[in-house]
Amino acid sequence: MTAIPLGHLLGLAAILFTMGLVGVLTRRNLLLILMSIEVMLNAVNLTFVAFSRYNGWTEGHVLAFFLIAIAAAEAAVGLALVLSVFRLKNATYVDELRLLKR
Amino acid sequence: MPTELLVFYVLAAGVVLSTAAMLLPPMGRNPIHSAIALIVSFFFLAGIYALLSAHLLAAVQIIVYAGAVMVLFTFVIMLLNLTPDQIREPRITATTLIGSGLGLFVFGKLLSALALASNGAKSVDLNDGTHATFGSVTEVGRMLYTTFLVPFELVSVLLLVAAVGAVVLAKRSLKYKDRPKKEAPAAHAVAATDHDTHAAH
Numbered sequence: 151m152t153a154i155p156l157g158h159l160l161g162l163a164a165i166l167f168t169m170g171l172v173g174v175l176t177r178r179n180l181l182l183i184l185m186s187i188e189v190m191l192n193a194v195n196l197t198f199v200a201f202s203r204y205n206g207w208t209e210g211h212v213l214a215f216f217l218i219a220i221a222a223a224e225a226a227v228g229l230a231l232v233l234s235v236f237r238l239k240n241a242t243y244v245d246e247l248r249l250l251k252r
Numbered sequence: 253m254p255t256e257l258l259v260f261y262v263l264a265a266g267v268v269l270s271t272a273a274m275l276l277p278p279m280g281r282n283p284i285h286s287a288i289a290l291i292v293s294f295f296f297l298a299g300i301y302a303l304l305s306a307h308l309l310a311a312v313q314i315i316v317y318a319g320a321v322m323v324l325f326t327f328v329i330m331l332l333n334l335t336p337d338q339i340r341e342p343r344i345t346a347t348t349l350i351g352s353g354l355g356l357f358v359f360g361k362l363l364s365a366l367a368l369a370s371n372g373a374k375s376v377d378l379n380d381g382t383h384a385t386f387g388s389v390t391e392v393g394r395m396l397y398t399t400f401l402v403p404f405e406l407v408s409v410l411l412l413v414a415a416v417g418a419v420v421l422a423k424r425s426l427k428y429k430d431r432p433k434k435e436a437p438a439a440h441a442v443a444a445t446d447h448d449t450h451a452a453h
Binding site (some may be wrong): 153154156157158159160161162164165166167168169170171172173174175176177178179181182183185186188189192195196199200202203206208209211212214215216218219220221222223224225226227229230231232233234236237240241242243 | 254256257260264267268270271273274275280283286287290293294297300301303304306309312313316319320321324325328329331332334338340342347348350351352354355356358359362363366370386387390391392395396399403404407408411413415416417418419420421422424438
């Protein structure tokens with residue numbers, strides 16, 4: 151038996167997801183944007199774990215495990231892109247990236 | 253108030269505060285400080301996983317997220333070697349306001365969905381499905397290698413592809429035009445070995 155209501159956990163996940171979303175939408179630093187995406191993925195992980203705890207399903211843990219692997223892959227490719235962007239423009243800010251704009 | 257709930261509130265406050273510290277100016281100005289705040293947030297989240305008896309996931313969260321992903325982040329930040337004039341102060345612009353508004357809208361939607369969902373399921377006690385080995389390495393591992401065997405192998409392929417892709421993307425020279433001019437014999441040698449390997453195949 152657990153004393154934590156499910157709604158509290160889902161509320162925390164909603165707060166975390168919103169923080170990540172606001173970070174992606176408002177921050178202009180590429181590294182901060184990638185970190186905010188990690189925060190959003192963690193919020194989803196928290197909902198998986200909370201639901202699997204309250205339903206007694208281990209499947210949620212396995213899905214959270216896969217999500218962590220995908221987040222690691224995303225971070226690796228994203229950081230490689232940050233590096234190549236930095237070589238190209240010598241900046242890590244997204245508003246410097248306007249190669250298509252004359 | 254039960255101890256478990258108290259611990260949850262402390263951990264949840266830690267998660268929210270450290271994530272806020274990651275995003276907002278006092279710490280969020282410098283990417284390396286943001287990365288450290290995010291690592292702290294991951295540790296608090298691992299505590300919440302342990303509280304929910306997801307022992308394997310709590311360990312994986314610390315080892316993979318705090319240990320591998322965030323070390324990668326800090327390595328890249330150090331590799332970029334940003335000077336203070338390359339770090340800009342986050343300003344409040346129209347984009348900030350629109351983004352915050354959109355974020356709050358999504359938050360409201362999430363909360364209303366949560367309220368709607370918890371209305372019906374209020375009286376249902378769902379805690380009976382858990383048992384002593386719930387969330388242990390044995391149980392999650394068994395499911396990973398039986399029910400989810402194919403996705404598990406596909407994830408390993410995905411990680412391999414991501415590693416190769418990261419190496420290719422972050423390689424120093426992506427300009428093919430410069431190479432033959434600078435070192436024509438070397439390029440010729442590379443072409444020759446290429447031809448040899450093709451012949452061997």
